[in-house]
Amino acid sequence: MSQNHFNGYTLAYERDxxxxxxxxxxxxxxxxxxxxxxxxxxxxxxxxxxxxxxxxYNYPLLETGRPRLGAGQYGIFVEGLGIISWRAIKQIDLVAINLRGAANNELRITLQEPLERALLANWRKRPIYRFLMRLPWSMAAKNVIRIPLDVFDRPADEIHANFMRIMSFYRR
Known part of the structure; x- marks a missing residue:
């Protein structure tokens, strides 16, 4: 499965x-x-x-039609990271952060195991020309992935609710 052919609930950067x-x-x-x-x-x-x-650095924000984040039967897809297996996810939290008076939302995915074992598909290796460009994720702690949600084309609470719904369906 490649990064360009992911099926399921997908999100792109906001267009406006x-x-x-x-x-x-x-x-x-x-x-x-x-x-x-x-x-x-x-x-x-x-x-x-x-x-x-x-x-x-911000050039990926111009590529609005391309999926950057999503969820499907195998797990959560994050561009530049890979597919995180559902079984490796401990919890998914929506966190509101106040930064200089502006409220920003981020998704925090806590893993049960190290990132290398949690990934079903590892897409961290990028072409050299994209090496210094923006990624839609960062690591907060040893096993916590942070994804800022305010740049995506859907509201943060809707994204979190859909991820939780999909996770509960496929974890059965």
């Missing part, structure tokens, strides 16, 4: 608000690059590299 800042920062980076070349200024070139690096 996320793309605009990436395009704006890329345009600003291109402007700084042109100004750096025109004025032969190293400081402007440094600013251009920072802006273009931010746009490069």
């Amino acid at each position: 608000e996320i793309q605009f800042p990436v395009y704006v920062v890329a345009l600003i980076g291109a402007g700084f690059t042109a100004a750096a070349i025109a004025f032969d200024n190293v400081f402007l070139f440094g600013l251009a590299l920072c802006a273009l690096g931010f746009a490069y």
